[in-house]
Amino acid sequence: MLNDNLPADAQILPFYLANGSDKTALIRGRIASIGRPVSAILERHAYPEVVATLQAEALALAACLSSTLKFDGVFTLQAKGDGLVRTLLADINEKGNLRGYVALEDNPKALQAVAFAHDPKGPVKLGQLMGKGYIAFTVDEGSKNGRYQGIVELDDRHISDAAMRWYENSEQLDTEVVCAAAKGADGWQAVALMLQRIAAEGGKGNGLMKTDFAARMSSDEAWHTAKTLMGSITRAELLDPALLPQDIVFRLFNSMAPHIAPTRPVIDKCRCNVEKIELMLRELSPNEVGDLADENGNLTITCEFCKNSRVYNKDLVPLY
């Protein structure tokens, strides 16, 4: 059953593909279409457009990759570089609460030069903005399944290439990812599409017996076809607000018996925690509190993600 109440631009749509006549799902796919929460998030930050586009792409990618989270899970994409963008962060939990922020060097001239060099019809190249560094993908499923992290080096390609390298290194599952973001007349569009080959029974890799040769052929053929079909979608189509996520699935993969699963919501919601911040403040010495205080002796704590502020006096009593 579809969850039809979710807006088309604030959801993750899971789907499955088969090899024509045989209905066994061989490929799992996801589309995250999250223009609405991305617009709300970016409105609170005055990033230059090329930086905002990178943040929007990272948010769409994080939403798409997070869709396997189960209980109390958080998926985090964090990139650190030595360029103009020092930190790029996007995270989302299993409820679809999404947030993100960018830490920028204060260098308007250099940013202008990057904005000038960027082709707005294409994706943002990581190297231009971030220089050298790494991207960490972290899946934290708390007490249930623990936490694991994969790290790939930054290069000059697109952020979706980094995600594919992560999958290659960690799960060794064939994965294709594409994401795109752009600001339109009605706010941001941010979409990520992912295909992943379903591992054969018995685990990862090529653990199939000879008798499964036909199954292997079928899986290879399906994967090749799905990849080719995915490659045919243009950036303009991905970002077309008139094309709903399910339209994209049925239009692209019509020949592969697409099966759509219930959508998951994605919402603009920060997880900043006042109690945690206060506990941290109480660990500071009076001198440290003094260093952080303004001329009136008050401390302002602002969440980097949602920009909510809280002001405390020197005795750490919240004022407003």
Ligand SMILES: [Zn+2]
């Ligand atoms: Zn916050």
